Amino acid sequence: MTSMTTTQPTRHHAGFVPVAPRSGTLRPLGGDQVRITDGFWARRQEVNGTRTLAHVRHWLEREGWLPNFDLAVAGGLAEGRRGREFSDSEVYKYLEALAWEIGRTGGDAHERELREVVARVAAAQEPDGYLGTAFGRPGQAPRWSDLEWGHELYCLGHLFQSAVARERTRPGADDGLLTIARRAADLVCEVFGADGIARVCGHAEVEVGLAELARVTDEPRYLEQAALFVERRGRGSLGQIEFGQQYFQDDVPVRDAEVLRGHAVRANYLAAGAVDVATDLGDDGLLEALTRQWGSTTARRTYVTGGQGSHHMDEAFGDDFVLPPDRAYSETCAGIASVMFSWRLLLAHGEARYADLIERTLYNVVATSPSSDGDAFYYANTLHQRVPGAPADPESASPRALSSLRAPWFDVSCCPPNVARTLAGLDALVATADGDGIQIHQYAGCTVDTTLDDGRRVSVRVETAYPADGRVRIVPLEDGDDAWTLSIRVPEWAAGAELAVTSGGDTSLLPAEPGYVAVRRRFRRGDAVELVLPMRPRVTRPDPRIDAVRGCVAVERGPEVLCLESVDLVEATGGPVDVAQALVDPASLDDTSGEVRIGVRTRAFEDRSWPYAGDGVPTRPGSTGDVRLVPYHSWAERGPSTMRVWMPVVDGA
Amino acid sequence: MTSMTTTQPTRHHAGFVPVAPRSGTLRPLGGDQVRITDGFWARRQEVNGTRTLAHVRHWLEREGWLPNFDLAVAGGLAEGRRGREFSDSEVYKYLEALAWEIGRTGGDAHERELREVVARVAAAQEPDGYLGTAFGRPGQAPRWSDLEWGHELYCLGHLFQSAVARERTRPGADDGLLTIARRAADLVCEVFGADGIARVCGHAEVEVGLAELARVTDEPRYLEQAALFVERRGRGSLGQIEFGQQYFQDDVPVRDAEVLRGHAVRANYLAAGAVDVATDLGDDGLLEALTRQWGSTTARRTYVTGGQGSHHMDEAFGDDFVLPPDRAYSETCAGIASVMFSWRLLLAHGEARYADLIERTLYNVVATSPSSDGDAFYYANTLHQRVPGAPADPESASPRALSSLRAPWFDVSCCPPNVARTLAGLDALVATADGDGIQIHQYAGCTVDTTLDDGRRVSVRVETAYPADGRVRIVPLEDGDDAWTLSIRVPEWAAGAELAVTSGGDTSLLPAEPGYVAVRRRFRRGDAVELVLPMRPRVTRPDPRIDAVRGCVAVERGPEVLCLESVDLVEATGGPVDVAQALVDPASLDDTSGEVRIGVRTRAFEDRSWPYAGDGVPTRPGSTGDVRLVPYHSWAERGPSTMRVWMPVVDGA
Structure with a gap:
């Protein structure tokens, strides 16, 4: 057992991965090497593949966002175009989701879908490579005339990501997507290159797209262009807007910033792209700046769910420690973008804290957004629902952040296709390799099958019912000829975790401190390494x-943040009770019944004509009991309810 | 001493008042009958008249909002117009402020200003009466084509209010303002009448303007039109918007609503106009609905400052009890609009609670917005400033709600002229009359001189240093021939107040319960009634x-909410200390030094990589001391600081 060693930066073959840096501590293992086979995430992927993708396609057609491409060919775009400036990007995210899903399952139907959509997109590309339905045609504003809000480069960033996903899962496919992306990228380099327009897009994303496109195409100009965009930001090249320049991170140069700020999705996409630039150019100063920003953002501007962004107004980070639960914005896409940022730093540094935040965000933001049926979503993820609210209209797009129940689609519907691409590509976030072995970062029933740089074969199966159960058992599927190191993440929350190593029939039990525990040996069939998490x-x-949460506690179990829902409170107390009425006793937290339950006292409020008084506004004691807490990601699955993650405690508790 | 009696509804002569209902319990006494002469509000009025009005004029020119009217005449409006759709309204609010100020001081310079501005406005009015610089000219969107966001009727509502103020302060003035207003109002009645466009404006205001214009012109069509607009609202005649129909109160009919909701300024302007309609049409059901809404809004959706609106995103009310201090929006204009609503209900019902909320809002919202120099303003009024922030640029308009220090002007600059018109017309909110006497609602050094309906003369002087001091002394200026009733409001917070009545050399001391205390007698010179407030x-x-404020206390003194500013904390503890570090001991609150001081313990925070932990994140004890608290309205007058109204208490306090 050794602590994890870091390797020298080395060039890796990309494979079936969502991000393939040219240097770093860990090498990503893609969906061709890691297959999630069962358990929590397998079920989510199944629903995503069988329900969500079709749902997204349906709404893209219905809202006109895909037909916009047809209008670009047929004419009439200036009059007939539907959706906001960025609606093209949803089509590209859908394409990216399809690409991962085809890689994951090989489904012919998805392959046909992808090819049909790519053909419609291809037809809309202009002779010089420009692609975008919102600008540049007769009757529309000129190309690049509204960099603040136009989202043209943002959309292309998503196009590039879709082409990258396709090329990594079906290298050399003849559908034309990579060619479309290259033509558009060439135009971007021409227009925004060193001698071109010295500005950036109001919504970062093209950086990460270009950097990745450089990796699959070996075209250094794309990386250089991404680096240019990163360097240009923060120097005020964008115009003044109501939300201030920090909204689009144009207030402080990337390498000078101390913390993420402004629009939370923009901030994280930018950070992810900047890590790509830093790792591929070997820019240690830039990487260090981003690492520092990740640390302060995690320490001061992140909800207990992993969610980021506390302002509804500008979908933005608040000041340090401004994390109100009842006005939490915690946009689903910000969670996804945070996972993108964290994953890149994990590959760069190999430190468990990045995988810890990824796990927290996946379970409590990404998994919270979609319904269990995969056809309704949260755009914002509040931590405190005060009013039960009404179900969203299943037949129309909802305002993005007003839903108290999940909605099928939004007028700004970035989140559903973002969830789709994330879940479809999730296998690649489970494990990595380095020069001497593999690292298991996320626990899921899966197989990992790879070859280390020196040719040693690693093939294991991970067996677990996590997070229902805390045992994660890893068994070799082959008798190895050589020793290698199996590293397993132990989450920061898992104090008291143990590792049982079975070898040759003997089992030794070892403490497993948070971080990575590593077992180096010549693994043979019949051996097992079992992590037991509390x-x-x-x-x-x-x-x-x-x-905002003074005097409150939250309850967590494993990676899941739990919550109190009024439907459970009604059951526990036998009457109509709202979560506002509940005080909990932390000392009573118990799971011996098989459910997580906590002691609760309810109170009735006195309605005064003025809600402030010298002696406070008294309450009347109600009933006592104990109430079930449920995973936050499963809330609002039983009809309208009120809900809170942070629960006020009874006096003195 | 009797409890206050109510009179039958009766038609009053309007006079120099901001609102003149045709029925109600109390008759407003205008600036011709009440003159604020000294003290807190006199100083504010002085600064307003000598500094703020010129400041507003300067920025209206500079930002192009007044020159837009010239462009309308000269041509080029479609290309050259500056400002948002509603910028005309700022010119009209400025005119209204001038009108009150001219009435108050008779200043020739202001008279010239008014006439010049009216002339420029008049020139822009179209032959059919239409007035508005944002719509209807070649190259602009057609008139009334964007009722959701166009603000055309909203602007006209402010035009009508300015004409009403002018007519009440200079009846029959030959400047033409009333004619402009009438021509525009006639067009509104034609276009939006019973057979016209059956819709409303996205921003209520025209209702209150039309109802008041009906009063000064005796034109019933204007009142009918106001009533039509009130009845039409809440029935979904406006299109779907991202913030939902409640944003512009188009979700529930006015007479069915239970509480104010949506955009806080819109909600209060609408409510004020609806009260005008209800009182002038004798619509008791409507009045009852508005009275109910006022009660629930005050009880559940109002900050301790009187501020309303907790959402930055849509400048809107939150759900019940969503009143976060650090993201308080509490727009200055919402406070002013709330005063308008409360004042109308006070006239209708004669209940002290309305005057209580007016006082609270005047001292803690309206007085907070402008700097002591009258040339910088808060648009939003946070109750908790976490970051000292930087001074606003004195040479440019600031984003409306990002300033941590007051700013000279905003891109949406509704608040400065709204403050100006409110302060200029403030005399008329001090006292009222009924059939048997007068009522003093607000305490200010002033004279009240009026004649009751039956010809009895009432002439008194109010002497007070309030709120610095709690004594309010009212002395008759004449020997009366008849008895009449002097009623004085006793605020709800003033438990233990006493009334000293001096007559014929004898003084009797009486308890004064919150509400109104009334003294009926034949007052003579040498008599005095002195209210002594604790x-x-x-x-x-x-x-x-x-x-959001669990475990916190606020401190109030008289009508003023106090706050803790970091500059005082530094002085008290001898080091750089932020308000986040301070815990207060409520039992130590003391003012025997002549300042309000409270015991404070500071703490130092431990920076963790993750801000959540099973045992909490510990703090290290710092220093103890006692710290000065200052009136909230005076905060940020000593340079950048952090500030909080709600202060966490030391354990067990």
Whole structure:
């Protein structure tokens, strides 16, 4: 057992991965090497592949966002175009989701879908490579005339990501997507190159797209262009807007910033692209700046769910410790973007804290957004629902952040296709390799089958019912000829975790400290390494600077943040009770019944004509009991309810 | 001493008042009958008249909002117009402020200003009466083509209010403003009448303007049109917008609503106009609905400052008890609109609670917005400033709600001229009359001189240093021939107030319960009625449903909410200390030094990589001391600071 060693930066073959840096500590293992086969995420992927993708396609057609491409060919775009400036990007995210899904399952129907959509997109590309339905045609604003809000480069960034996903899952496919992307990227380099327009897009994303496109095409100009965009940002090249320049991170140069700020999706996409630039150019100063920003953002501007962004107005980060639960924005896409940022830093540094935040965000933001049926979504993810609210209209697009129940589609519907591409590509976030072995970062029933750089074969199966159960068993599928190192992440929350190593019939039990535990040996069939994580529910208290949750606790179990839903409170107390009425006793937290339950006292409120008084506004005691807590990602699956993650405690508790 | 009696509805002569209902319990006394002469509000009025009005004029020219009217005449409006759709309204609010100021001081310079501006406005009016610089000319969108966001009727509502103010302060003035207003109002009645466009404006305001214009012109069509607009709202005549129909109160009919909701300025302007309609048409059902809405809004959706609106995104009310201090929006204009609504209900019902909320809002919202120099303003009024922030650029318009220090002007600059018109017309909110006497609602050094309906003369002087001091002394200026009733409001917070009545050399001391205390007698020179209000600072605790301030107290003194500013904390503890570090001991609140001071313990925070932990994130004890608290309206007058109204208490306090 050794602590994890880091390798020298080396060039890796890309494979079936969502990101393939040219240097770093860890090598990503893609969907061709890691297959999620069962359990929590397998079910989510199944629903995603069988329900969500079709759902997204349906709405893309219905809302006109895909037909916009047809209008570009047929004419009439200026009058007939539907959707916001960025609607093209949803089509590209859908294409990216299809690409991963085809790689994952090989489905012919998805392959036909992809080819049909690519053909419609291809037809809309202009002779010089420009692609975009919102600008540049007769009657429309000129190309690049509204960099602040036009999202043209943003959309192309998503196009590039879709082409990258396709090329990595079906290298050399004859559908033309990579060619479309290259033509558009060539135009971007021409227009925005060193001698071109010295500005950036109001919504970062093209950086990450270009950097990745450089990797699959070996075209250094794309990386150079991504680096140019990263360097240009923060220097005020974008115009003044109501939300201030920090909204699109044009306030401070990337390498000078101390923390993520402004629009949370923009900030994380930019950071992800900047890590790509830093790793591929060997720019240690830039990487260090981003690492510092990740640290301060995680420490001061992240919800307990992993969610980021506390402002509804500008979908933005608040000041440090401004993390109100009842006005949490925590946009689904910001969670996804944070995973993108964290994953890149994990590959760069190989430190468990990045995988910890990825796990937290996947379970409590990404998994919260879609319904269990995969056809309704949260755009914003509040941590406190005060009013039960009404179900969203299943037949129309909802306002993006007003839903108290999940909605089928939004007027700004970035989140559903973003969830789709993330779940379809999730296998690649499970494990990595380095020079001496593999690292298991996320626990899922899966197989990992890869070859190390020196030819040693690694083939294991991971067996687990996590997060229902805390045992994660890893068994070799082959008798190896050589020793290699199996590293397994131990989450920061898992104090007291143990590792049982079975070899040659003997089992030794070892403490497993948070970080990575590593076992180096010549693994043989019949051996097993079993991580046992403590899954007792935990009481969590906030930093006192998070004013909004003073006097409250949250409860977590494993990677899941739990919540109190009014439907459970009604059952526990036998009457109509709202979560506002509940005080909990942290000492009573218990799961011996098989459910997580906590002691609760309810109170009735006195309605005064003025809600402030010298002696406070008194309450009347109600009933006591104990109430079930459920995973936050499963909330609002039983009809309208009120809900809270942070629960006020009874006096003195 | 009797409880206040109510009179039958009767038609009053309007006079120099901001609102003149045709029925109600109390008759407003205008600026011709009440003159604020000294003290807190006199100083504010002085600064307003000498500094703020010129400041507003300067920026209206500079930003192009007044020159837009010239462009309308000269041509080029479609290309050259500056400002948002509603910028005309700022010119009209400025005119209204000038009108009150001219009435108040008779200043020739202001008279010239008004006439010049009216002339420029008049020139822009079209032959059919249409007035508006944002719509209807070649190259502009057609008139009334964007009722959701166009603000055309909203602007006209402010035009009508300016004409009403002018007519009431200079009846029959030959400047033409009333004619302009009438021509525009006639067009509105024609276009939006019973057989016209059956829709409303996205921003209520025309209702209150039309109802008041009906009063000064005796033109019933204007009132009918106001009533039509009130009845039409809430029935979905406006299109779907991202913020939902409640944003512009088009979700529920006015007479069915239970609480104010949506955009806080819109909601209060609408409510004020609806009260005008209800009182002038004798519509008791409508009045009852508005009275109910006022009650629930005050009880559940109002900050301790009187501020309303907790959402930055849509400048809107939150759900009940969503009143976060650090993201308080509490728009200055919402406070002004709330005063308008409350004042109308006070006239209708004669209940002290309306005057209580007016006082609270005047001292803690309206007085907070402008700097002591009258040339910088808050648009939003946060109750918790976490970051000192930088001074606003004195040479450019600021984003409306990003300033941590007051800014000279905003891109959406509704608040400065709204403050100006409110302060200029403030005399008329001090006192009213009924059939048997007068009522003093607000305490200010002033004279009140009026004649009751039956010809009895009432002439008194109010002497007070309030709120610095709690004594309010009212002395008759004449020997009366008849008895009449002097009623004085006793605020709800003033438990223990006393009334000293001096007559014929004898003084009797009487308890004064919150509400109105009334003294009926034949007053003679040498008599005096002195209200003595308890001005010891008070600890205030919130309703437990206001989650955001759990475990905190506020401190109030008289009508003023106090706050803790970091500059005082530095002085008290001798080092650089932020308000986040301070815990206060409510039991130590003291003002025997002549300042309000509270015991404070500071703490130092531990920076963790993750701000949540099972045992909480510990703090290290810092220093102890006592710190000065200052009136919230005076904060940020000593340079950048952090500030909080709600202060967390030390353990167990």
